[in-house]
Amino acid sequence: MxxxxxxxxxxxxxxxxxxxxxxxxxxxxxxxPALSQYDYLVHDGNVIHIPSNLFFSKGHTWLKKNKNGLMEIGIDPFGSTALGTLSILKCAEVGEELKRGGMIFEGSYGNKTVKFLSPVNGIVKSVNPGIIGKKISNPYESWGVQLVSNDSPENRDLFFSGSDALNWIKNEFSKLKYFIDDNSPIVEFVGETMYDGGSLSNDVVSLLLDQSINDFEKEFLSL
Amino acid sequence: MLNETGILFDVTLCEGCGACYDMCKEVNNLPETNDDYLKDHLSDNTFTVVEEYGEIYTRKLCMHCNEPACVSVCLVGAIKKSSTGAVVYDADKCIGCRYCMQACPHSIPRYEWGTTKPRIRKCNLCDDRVKAGKLPGCVEACPTEAAIFGKMDELIEIAKNRLKSDPDKYYQHIYGLEEAGGGHVLIISPVPFEQLGYVSKLTSEPMPEFTMRAMEKIPSVAIGGGLFLSAMFWLTKRKNELAKEKKSTNGKENI
Amino acid sequence: MKINDILKPTFWKVVSVIIVTMGLFSTYYRFSLGLGLTTNLHDSVPWGLWIGFDFIGVGLAAAGFTIAATVHIFHIHKYEPLVRPAILTAFLGYSVVVCLLVVDLGRPENFWHPLVMWNIHSVMFEITWCLICYTTVLILEFAPVVLEKFKIKAPIKYLKIISIPVVIAGVIFSTLHQSSFGSLYLIVPGKLHPLWYSSLLPVHFYISCIAAGLSMIIFESFLIARAFTKKDGFHHTELKMDILSGASFAVLIALIAGFLLKIYDFIDNGKLPLLTVPSTETYLFYLEILIGTLVPIFLLSYKKLIEDKKWMYLTSICVISGLVLNRLNVSITGLAASSGVNYFPSFDEISITMMLVVLAIFAFRLIAKNFAVFVSNESENSVNENGTAKSKQIILSERYE
Incomplete structure (x- = not known):
């Protein structure tokens, strides 16, 4: 008793x-219901959150299946900060039929433009007008497009979630450090900073060689 | 053991007069606790009781084990074996954890719950009287010699002889000879002992043995654990260092 | 924090004040009137809620040694952020236990006797010494945090030198006394119900404290995230799910090990038929196994659930509840039949216990507010490295702006 x-x-x-x-x-x-599930410290004091209710594609977009069946897609924290702060220039248009691998967002880091690819097949239902031309401050709040799609984000081969997503993002960030080393004309300097346990600065893109942005797309934004 | 003394209590001889009960109170300066001594029970002011089971009367008191659980569990050594074999208690040492009460296989020790400076209370086999050459109070008072006092080997001999010479009268068991490793109070009776409210099914192994089996592993756990942890400390440290070295050489290659 | 903020009544503040006030009155009565009048303990039930709660407190404080060993001995630095909260929890947990023991002692003024009067055959003696030594270890482990705060640097150097032996000693003392709480009952084979009595009791106690201690840290992380927010000026208090998932996995392993040991124990000692005897003991045993072992094992086996904070929280509550049930079953339920009395704690017993828990939570809050209890992964290891890195980064950005 x-x-x-x-x-x-x-x-x-x-x-x-x-x-x-x-x-x-x-x-x-x-x-x-809110975020702060898996945290990963990157930039000094900056924490990357990996909410457990989201799925992540290898092209650095996040997916969320809404209750009404619509799928929201946005750019993940890696995509929005990798080479400086990302601003969205263009989005897929309403009514457009997207194929997996087709362009869904176009954004820019400084003066360099990159394309993000659609992780699923589907028809664009609506576009968030608030994100065009702006810098992304909270990647999870600013979804980009809503799709009608039959693809399931729970496919573990294509999408990451939870601790898998965290490990993958960690990996991507360390890959990014090497990538910047390799593509920066002033190797010593950047390299030194990183191996000392330092972190990526906010304006990396200006350090890169011009053609390397294509390599970045290939390396990090392909599906 | 040879010079140790104890009590043999023969249930068949007891008439339930209560002289032992009264004398115990007198010797230990205990206040009266019940008008009818047959209805009393062991308490902080009652160290022995006479119990009535139909026509049969028997007594309850501390069994003064050879290897007492209470002595082994007392962390400050407030309960000790006296040279006479009695289990005695020193209130000045006691911190009042009451582990002895919990551990006693016969559930004998009682506590002075009502005071702010409580003591453990139980029969001490009149250790002071015995050492002064006198009989324990209860034995001295017994008019029928149901309780006799003497050296343990003699008492065991007497008990065995009584069981042998009158096998119909006695249940063939000496209670307290082997129970919980045996003790200094032996009881013989005409009926099985569980009928008289004694704890039967006690092992013949002394209770402290159960603890000792675990306690004796402590040194090896401490030493083995220490070695294991130190080894793991060095191993994992070395492993991390190697991993770090590898990482930094890899890094340099990349540059 | 301003005085006004402290005095602003919130629900839990009011409740805490009520509990502590009642507890203080009960403490006063306990010491002025004695145990008999203020507790429901008596000759057949010499140990009650207080001792049972001591077992719970010590069991739940076990993360202090497991986390310290993981980080400092096995060098898995991922768990670094848990070390300080775990050590603080352990220290406060043990403080509650020691206070309760003193309250429970019939002659509390003699509490120091075990220091000078020895009986090395007593499990209680061993526990007392392990408690003293381990509390010292916890103080040494936490001392750098306090010294850092007051900028006293000299002793930290020496503490660093002895830190590894101290951690190792802490693990050994913990191992010994955690298991010895089980050994306390080895001497009562006839009294403790066979569902719980086993010569393996010390091992059962040890394994279950590892699972429950880690669960307590997980549970506590939620409390910390709830109580210490960024708004109040706290950092690194948010839930660190990857760390907690790792700890949950360790809980799963400990639970399975404990369960297998229980099965072995039941088969080896032929105790299986006891499971079909309808009695209060059997039902409580089933409840203990169900809540504390089977449900959490089931929940933790799903990777998805281990990574979902809601389920992680509920699982940790289950494991803690299992330990609460187990320790009270051993110390009270299992002994009820042989004592022949139905014990239920008195008001004073309950209120003193609750008061001490509230005071411990208050102390945790106070210490967390004033010392760097919550740290991030990096900060402890690489203060220097970070320092240089930062300066270089500034140069870097200046140069290219």
Whole structure:
């Protein structure tokens, strides 16, 4: 009986806490729908979040299946920060029939333009007008397009989620460091910074050779 | 063991007069706890009781084990074996953890719950009286010689003879000879002992043995664990260093 | 923090104040009236809620040694951010346990006797010494955090030198006393219900404390993320899911090991028929195994669930509940039949226990507010490296702007 009593008291207190939070309009970290699932520290003080309800394609877009069956697609934190802050220039248009591998976003780091590829087949239902021409500050809030698609993001061969996604993104960032080393004319300098445990600066793109942006697309944005 | 003394209690001779109960209270300066001594039970002010089972009367008291659980568990050594074989208690050492009460296979020790400076209370086989050459209070008071006092080997001999000479009268078992490793209070009775409220099914192994089996592994766990952890420390450190070296040479190649 | 903020009543502040006030009154009564009047303990039930709760507290504080060993001995630095919270939890957990023990002692004024009066055959003696030594280890392990704060650098150097032997000693002391809490009951084969009595009790206790200690750290990470937000000026308090997933996996392994050992124990000692005897003990045993072992093993076996914070939270609660049930079953349920009495703790017993838990949580808050308890992966290892890296980065960006 004592065992049951102590256990019940423990669970009761946890329950009351949830109710109190609900009344205060706050959410418990375990049950809040929002982000901050898997965290990875990149730039000084910058944390990369990998929410567990999202899926990630190898072309650095994220996918989210909405309750109404629509699929939201946006650019992931790697894509939005890899070579400096990304601004979106163009999006696929409403009504367009997208093929997997077709262009879905066009963006630019500084003066260099890159293409992001659609991770699924589908028809564009709507486009977020708020993202065109702007820098992406919160990659998960600014979805780019909504698609009607029959493809399932839960295909583990094509898409990552949870800790797989975290490991993959980590890997991509370390690949990126080598990539910048290889493609920067002032090797010593950048290299030194990185091996000292330093991090990527916010304006890497200006260090790169002109043609290397194509290699970047091939290396990081292909599916 | 040879010079150690104890009590042999013969249930067949006990008439339930309660003289032992009264004398125990007198010797230990204990207050009265019940109008009817047959209805009393062991407590912080009652070290022995006479119990009535139909026509049969028997007694309950500390069994003064040879290897007492209470002595082995007491972390400050407040409970000790006396040279006479009695299990005695020193209240000045006691911190009041009550592990002895928990550990006792016969559930004998009682506690002074009502005070702010509580003591463990139980029969001490009148250790001071015995050392002064007197009989324990209960034995001295017994009018029928149901309880006799003497050296342990003599008492065992007497008990065995009684069982042998009158096999119909006695249940063929000496309670307390082997229970929990044996003790200094032996009981012989006409009926099986569980009928008289004694804890039967006790192993003949002394209770401290159960703990010792685990305790004796402590040195090897400590030393083995220490070695294992030190080894793991060096191994994993070395492994990490190698991995780091490899990484940095790889890095240089890339440049 | 301003005085106004501290005095602003919130639900939990009010509840805490009520609990502590009641607890203080109960403590006063306990020490002025004695155990008999204020507790429901008596000759047949010499140990009650307080001792049972000590087992729970020590079991849940086990992460202090497992995490320290993982990071400092096995060099898995991923878990670095958990070290300080785990050590602090362990220290506060043990403080609660020691306070409860003193409250429970019949003669608390003699609490120092074990230091000078020895009986090396007593498990209790061994536990007492391990507790003392391990608490010292915890203080040494946490001392750098305090010294850092006050910028006293000299002793930190010496602490660094002895840190590895200290961690190793901590693991050994923990191993010994965690298992010895089980050994306490080895001496009562006739009294403790055979569902729980086993010559392997120390091993059961040890394995279950590893699973529950890690679960406690996971559970606590949620509490920390809930209570210490960026808004209040805390950093590195957000949930670090990859670390917690790793810890959950270790919980799974410990749970499976513990379960296999239980099965072996039941088969080896022919205790299987006991499982079909309808009695309170059997039902509580089933509840303990179900909540504390089977459900968490099931949940943790799914990779998807291990990575979902909601399920991770619920799983940690399950494992903790399992430990609570197990320790109280061993210390109270399992002994009820042989004592012949139904024990239920008194108001004073409950309120003193709750007061100590509230005070420990308060102490955790206070220490977390004032010392660097939460650190990120990098900061502890590579302060220097980061320093140089930063300066170079500035040069880098200046040059190309």
């Amino acid at each position: 004592v065992a049951i009593f102590v256990l019940a008291l423990f669970l009761f207190i946890l329950l009351v806490d949830l109710i109190v939070l609900r009344i205060q309009g706050k959410s418990h970290p375990a049950f809040e």
